[in-house]
Amino acid sequence: MDIESKKELSNLTRNFNIETERGTDFLNKYGSEHTKSVIKSRLRKYLAFRDMDCDELIEDINEDRKGDKIDREYRTERKVNEFIELLDDLDYSSHSIATILGTIRAFYKFHDFPLHGARLKKVEGKTKAKNKVATLDKDKVSQLYNATSSKRNRALLLFLYQTGQGREQVSILNHGDIADELGEKSPLMIDYGGRKGHSIDYCTFLGADGIHALQNYLEERKNKLKKKRRELKEIINKEDENEESKQEAKAEIEEINSVFNDKGNLKYSTPLFAKRNGIDRLKPGAISEILKYIARNTNVISDEKLEYADINPLRPHAFRHNFKTRLTPYVSSFVIEYLMGHSLGTEGEYFINEIGSKEDLREYYAENIEEHVSI
Incomplete structure (x- = not known):
C-alpha cells in the first residue's frame, strides 16, 4: 500500500477495527482506558499499512514461522521494516517511530511470536538530518x-x-x-x-x-x-x-x-x-x-x-x-x-x-x- 501523508495514514486507520479476538486479548492486558486508546492508535497504523486485522496478522506470522528456521522468510520482520521506512518518509519523529515499533513488538510477543530483533531496523537516536532523501538531478x-x-x-x-x-x-x-x-x-x-x-x-x-x-x-x-x-x-x-x-x-x-x-x-x-x-x-x-x-x-x-x-x-x-x-x-x-x-x-x-x-x-x-x- 502506497501512503503519501500522515493525514492519509490517519484516514486509513478508521477502516480497521483492532478489537478482533487477538486484538481484544492484547488490549485487555492494559489497565486504563487512556492506555488502551494510545495502544489502539499505534497498532491501527500498522494494521492499515498491512491491510489486515489483528487475527490476520497472527495467521500470517504463524504461516511464516512454520518449518525450520533456515527456511523462514522472516516476512513479518521485512514488513515491519518497510513500515518503519514509511513512517520516516512521512516525517514521524524518532520517538514516535520507536513507540509504535514497541507496540507492534509487544503485540506479536503477547501472542507468542516475538520478532527477531536483529532483523529489525534500529530507530533509537535517529536524526532527521541523516535520513533525508537524496536530491536527484x-x-x-x-x-x-x-x-x-x-x-x-x-x-x-x-x-x-x-x-x-x-x-x-x-x-x-x-x-x-x-x-x-x-x-x-x-x-x-x-x-x-x-x-x-x-x-x-x-x-x-x-x-x-x-x-x-x-x-x-x-x-x-x-x-x-x-x-x-x-x-x-x-x-x-x-x-x-x-x-x-x-x-x-x-x-x-x-x-x-x-x-x-x-x-x-x-x-x-x-x-x-x-x-x-x-x-x-x-x-x-x-x-x-x-x-x-x-x-x-x-x-x-x-x-x-x-x-x-x-x-x-x-x-x-x-x-x-x-x-x-x-x-x-x-x-x-x-x-x-x-x-x-x-x-x-x-x-x-x-x-x-x-x-x-x-x-x-x-x-x-x-x-x-x-x-x-x-x-
Whole structure:
C-alpha cells in the first residue's frame, strides 16, 4: 500500500477495527482506558499499512514461522521494516517511530511470536538530518544508470525517475500493462485503474529513453529464458543424464513456459519487472535493495553517508519525492499530483478535465515534462 501523508495514514486507520479476538486479548492486558486508546492508535497504523486485522496478522506470522528456521522468510520482520521506512518518509519523529515499533513488538510477543530483533531496523537516536532523501538531478541519475550494467536495473532506474511512482506501483505492474503501446507510442502510458485504499483512476508516462531501456531489458529477459529452455532440453535429451536431473529440467521448462504465450512473447500476466530468474515478480523490498546496491557503486551517496544512515537516502521514495520537487517550477501542481496518483480536490479535478483525455495528457507530458526527466 502506497501512503503519501500522515493525514492519509490517519484516514486509513478508521477502516480497521483492532478489537478482533487477538486484538481484544492484547488490549485487555492494559489497565486504563487512556492506555488502551494510545495502544489502539499505534497498532491501527500498522494494521492499515498491512491491510489486515489483528487475527490476520497472527495467521500470517504463524504461516511464516512454520518449518525450520533456515527456511523462514522472516516476512513479518521485512514488513515491519518497510513500515518503519514509511513512517520516516512521512516525517514521524524518532520517538514516535520507536513507540509504535514497541507496540507492534509487544503485540506479536503477547501472542507468542516475538520478532527477531536483529532483523529489525534500529530507530533509537535517529536524526532527521541523516535520513533525508537524496536530491536527484539528471547528472546523478546518469551516474546511477552508468554504474550498473544490468539492463533490468537501468530500466528500473528510469522508470522510477520518469513516472513518479512508488515501489509498490512499479512492483504490481504486469507486461500487459505496457505491451500494447511499447514500441508503438511515446511517451508510453501506464494506466492505473485505482489502488488499494484509493479509488483513483489515473495514468502516468515513461519517456523515450525510459522506453528504450525497458525494451532492452524485456528483450534480454526473453532471450535469456529461451536460451535457458534450450539448455534444459539438451539435458533431457542426454542419454547418460540421470533421471532426477531430467525431471528437474522438465519442471524448470514448465516454469519458463508459463511466462510465454503461443507466439513466443511474454504473457500479459507476466510481471513487468522480475527477479534474476526472469519469472518471479520483483517485490517492493527488492527494489529498495537494488537501489542501495547501485548507490554503493557510485559516489552519488558516499559510503560514509550510507553507513551512517539508518535508511538509504537513495530509496525509491527519493525518486518519487524528486519527481515532484523537480517538476514544480515548470508544471501545474495538479498535473504532478495526478501523475503520482494522489487525490485531487474539486479544483484539481476541474483543471485535469480542462486538459482533456488521457491522450491529451500524453501530449502534455511530451511537451512540458519529458525534457526535465530525460537523461
